[in-house]
Amino acid sequence: NALAISDGVDAFLFIGGGRFHALGIALSTRKPTYVADPFTGSVYSVNEEADKVIRQRFACILEARNAETIAVIVGLKPGQFRLDLAMKAAEEFKKKGKRTSILTLRELSPEVLSQFPSIDAFVNTACPRVSIDDASRFKVPVLTVSESLVVLGRLTWEELCQRGLFLDVSWRS
The missing domain is CATH 3.40.50.11860 (Diphthamide synthesis DPH1/DPH2 domain 3)
Structure with missing residues (x-):
């Protein structure tokens, strides 16, 4: 899982649809996390969303x-x-x-x-x-x-x- 390798990486790239799993990675590792969504062809960060969740x-x-x-x-x-x-x-x-x-x-x-x-x-x-x-x-x-x-x-x-x-x-x- 992402947490097991977190100390050895600077950031995570999640390849898949949606924000759910990427947000889970960002929250569990506190590392910058990006999504490459092959269904929409978009690439985006979930870091601001993770920071908002942390404050909540x-x-x-x-x-x-x-x-x-x-x-x-x-x-x-x-x-x-x-x-x-x-x-x-x-x-x-x-x-x-x-x-x-x-x-x-x-x-x-x-x-x-x-x-x-x-x-x-x-x-x-x-x-x-x-x-x-x-x-x-x-x-x-x-x-x-x-x-x-x-x-x-x-x-x-x-x-x-x-x-x-x-x-x-x-x-x-």
């Missing part, structure tokens, strides 16, 4: 630090059922004095989360890209698991940015 994610983390009630989301789709991770995240927030709950959801959308108005912030253990790609549509912060480590004080924002937004989470002390 920092704002979500700052807002979530003030949350009193946090729900940890477990996805019910194949590959997104990470109950052990969700339970550990909820336990960590509880240790910090937060009211926590675990929600199991088949679909994660602003419409679904709006049905829980008493929740101040969510931690998404399902698909991290939903938290990132739909951030502006949510009324409250929807953090990735790695972002929750920053809220908990187990990781600094700078460390998260350096290691990539899609950091493989470890709950070791």
Whole structure:
């Protein structure tokens, strides 16, 4: 994957259609990333978009630090059922004095989360890209698991940015 070779390259060139995967590369590696789209014949950068996402994610983390009630989301789709991770995240927030709950959801959308108005912030253990790609549509912060480590004080924002937004989470002390 891109993260495995990131230290050995100055930039990435994604050859394919659309921005989704290229943006994921830029966010996980923090390296300049360009798209060569063979379907449209265009070449463009996703760096400004990645910088905007980084600023949005920092704002979500700052807002979530003030949350009193946090729900940890477990996805019910194949590959997104990470109950052990969700339970550990909820336990960590509880240790910090937060009211926590675990929600199991088949679909994660602003419409679904709006049905829980008493929740101040969510931690998404399902698909991290939903938290990132739909951030502006949510009324409250929807953090990735790695972002929750920053809220908990187990990781600094700078460390998260350096290691990539899609950091493989470890709950070791």
